[in-house]
Amino acid sequence: MPDPMERTGPGAVPLRRVRAAFLDHLGAERALADNTLLAYRRDLCRYVGYLEDQGLTELAQVCPGHVGAYLGALREGDEEHAPLGAASAGRALAAVRGLHRFAVREGWAAVDPAVDVTPPVPPMRLPKAAPLEVVERLLEASGPADAPASAARADLLAQRDRALLEVLYGTGARVSEAVGLDVDDVAEAVDAADTGGAVGLVRFRGKGGKERLVPLGSYARRALGGYLTLVRPTLVASGRGGPALFVNARGGRLTRQGGWALLSAAAERAGVEGVSPHTLRHSFATHLLDGGADIRVVQELLGHSSVTTTQVYTLVTVERLREVYASSHPRARWAGGGSR
Template identity: 80%
Template sequence: MSGSDGGPLARLCGAYLDHLAAERALADNTLLAYRRDLRRYDAFLADDGVTGPAGVGPAQVRAFLTALREGDEEHRALGAASAGRALAAVRGLHAFALREGWCATDAAAEVAPPVPPMRLPKAVPLEAVERILEAAGPAAAPASDARADLLALRDRALLEVLYGTGARISETVGLDVDDVAEAVESGDGGVGLVRFRGKGGHERLVPLGSYASRALQAYLVRVRPSLGRSGKGGPALFLNARGGRLTRQGGWGVLGAVAGRAGVEGVSPHTLRHSFATHLLDGGADIRVVQELLGHSSVTTTQVYTLVTVDHLREVYAVSHPRARYTAAR
């Protein structure tokens, strides 16, 4: 390997790669990536005067991780994910060295991989959500025998429920008619409750507003009886064109087609879920209430949305406050 071909560290790297190929059966591309990362590690340590695994300590491993993140004339700086992958190769190497008796300690055990930057959930403005819902079809369209009209009413009800409850697409297509009975009976002016079965089989009740209730009423009265004549869907709330339960993929397809007609790009069912949470917090909802509505087991998971709303507050402040930005006296 470059930097110290034939030296103890290079021989250790070769033995480790042979182990990965023979006993772990890693894919060729993964082995190539590990070989490239370990070749760079070997060269880095050789430049530091280290020729064998016994001379490596946590300080050298941390220095290598820093070098990965900063880059040099020969290597571009790596992001957290790429640097973490290279460090995984190094950590595996030292764990192997300890296990096989090459050295008495694991030099990399204490070195944690870099933390990737937090990806903020993508939400769309309320105006874009409303355009999507309108593009699905009128919530109270007149009865029609046309298949397209029937499916438009179903699509409107599906999307109203997704945004109105913040539920996952799997939870929404998993609804049965009985799960929404109380919400539908609440009428136009009330806020009913929908029963969802979330991850791990946990049930939760989520309020449903009047817009979604009206859309569900129209679907249940005018559409579902026709779609459900075959009985294939059983108690399922949302049915596909053949009368079976609408699948998760089918729900994605509905939203994709409707969002395309509305001219809103890059929207998924999870985008509506993110938008639900963000719009609630923007409107003053307590984060623990949003946690309960989303079905998160920990408020820590929900707190990512507060970062989105803080950015929104900053933007509003910068635009609205008369002394938010300094301007030279005229």
């Protein structure tokens, strides 16, 4: 990597050279993905271009006020760029902060002008949970609850779809975790299927490789039992399924994209809009809390490292309480002509 200091001397490092060196560092030493590197390049080209329009060409000329003004410009937009929302502006500022942090670490700057410029706080978006009746309609539209009588490929895939969606809603798993399951991960759950209502356990591998055990109720066990007994053996007859629990029509492991596609198809048949695999995860958590589950238990079931992440679901249930109260209590709304 070329050293800008060798050609310019301390205090006179051109911004464009620092940008080039930082991008080389991201690509060669941190090995960022091509799309991520492209986003950094786009953000930093815009940042350096903004500074140059202000008459700044060297690193030492940049002060915190310039970085803050740039953040404001991102939010306001201009003739060439639409205004950025809080999340997008925060991502762009992260690239700027990384650039200046890199310059200080390399000894090309004595101070970091971006260190005290904080990103905008995105508005809180409450998780979107579907009502129980919508979830049930979606599950019914995905396929039969029992193994199909015929061996038609469409019937087999429908039973697989039902089993996957029952697992997603019954455990609150991420779709990537569900399609990553192996048969051995649900062995105990399937063994418990005939023990008069005993709840089996499923082993999920979450973010960072962290494992957790989640109970699996009777509806999901019933769908999984039929799928494993009569459906999966036929789908993996080609011998390419390996240990994967959920497989595609060719016998290979079902992908995350495949899970999205089958859910979208079921949602279309059910007449449900705006549904994703995460909707089932949100519904799982919200319905548990509505039913009186302890938030710490929900945290463990979801695999959250901090209860703070889980607490957003309590806001959902409070909002639901307000809706029910406002629509049901005879004195919840003022019926007169003015406000009260």
